[in-house]
Amino acid sequence: MRHNNKKVTLGRVKAQREALMRNLAESLVLHGAITTTVAKAKALRSVVEPLVTKAKKGTVPDRRNIMKVLYTQQAVNKLIHDIAPKFSDRLGGYTRITKLGARKNDGAPIAKIEFVD
Numbered sequence: 001m002r003h004n005n006k007k008v009t010l011g012r013v014k015a016q017r018e019a020l021m022r023n024l025a026e027s028l029v030l031h032g033a034i035t036t037t038v039a040k041a042k043a044l045r046s047v048v049e050p051l052v053t054k055a056k057k058g059t060v061p062d063r064r065n066i067m068k069v070l071y072t073q074q075a076v077n078k079l080i081h082d083i084a085p086k087f088s089d090r091l092g093g094y095t096r097i098t099k100l101g102a103r104k105n106d107g108a109p110i111a112k113i114e115f116v117d
Contacts, residue, residue, distance in 0.1 A: 008039065008042070008043045010039060010040060010043060020040070021043065021044060021047045022047075022069055022070070022071060023071075024036065024040060024044045024047075025044060025047050025048050025051065025069060025070060026070050026071050026072065026075045028044065028048055028095075028113060028114075028115075029048075029051075029070065029075045029078055029079050029083065030074070030075055030078060032114060032115055033112055033113065033114030033115070034112070034113060034114075035100065035110060035111070035112050036110070036111065036113065037103075037108050037109060037110060037111065038097070038099060038109040038110070038111040041097045041111040041112075041113040042097065044095075044113060045095050045097065045113065047069070048094070048095055049092060049093075049094055049095060051066055051069060051070070051079060052079070052083065052084055052087060052094045053092070054066055055079045055080045055083065055084035056084045056087060056088060058080060058084070063076065063080065066079060066080070083115060086115075086117075087116075090116075093116065094115060094116060095113055095114065095115055095116065096113070096114055096115075096116050097111050097112070097113050098111060098112045098113075098114075099111045100112055
């Protein structure tokens with residue numbers, strides 16, 4: 001039984017799921033918005049929002065924790081220097097998910113996830 005198991009598996013094993021979330025998180029930081037499925041967007045929100053909160057603090061341990069998730073130094077610097085200062089007065093809710101309908105090929109629900117302006 002799945003009682004109190006809130007983890008979204010996305011049909012993948014742990015290593016694949018973590019790599020997927022890291023790739024999506026880095027793409028979101030570098031591009032500002034990405035289009036993906038609704039389930040992946042909702043799972044990505046729980047990865048990105050704590051990163052923005054850590055980037056707002058900007059301490060060395062927080063920077064190291066961000067580097068554990070994002071692959072490139074370019075993404076880390078953009079998150080800390082460009083994105084986090086925009087949310088200095090905001091306590092949470094840094095991302096917005098907008099549903100775009102169904103994908104033509106397989107009918108999967110598609111959404112756009114972006115940082116709130």
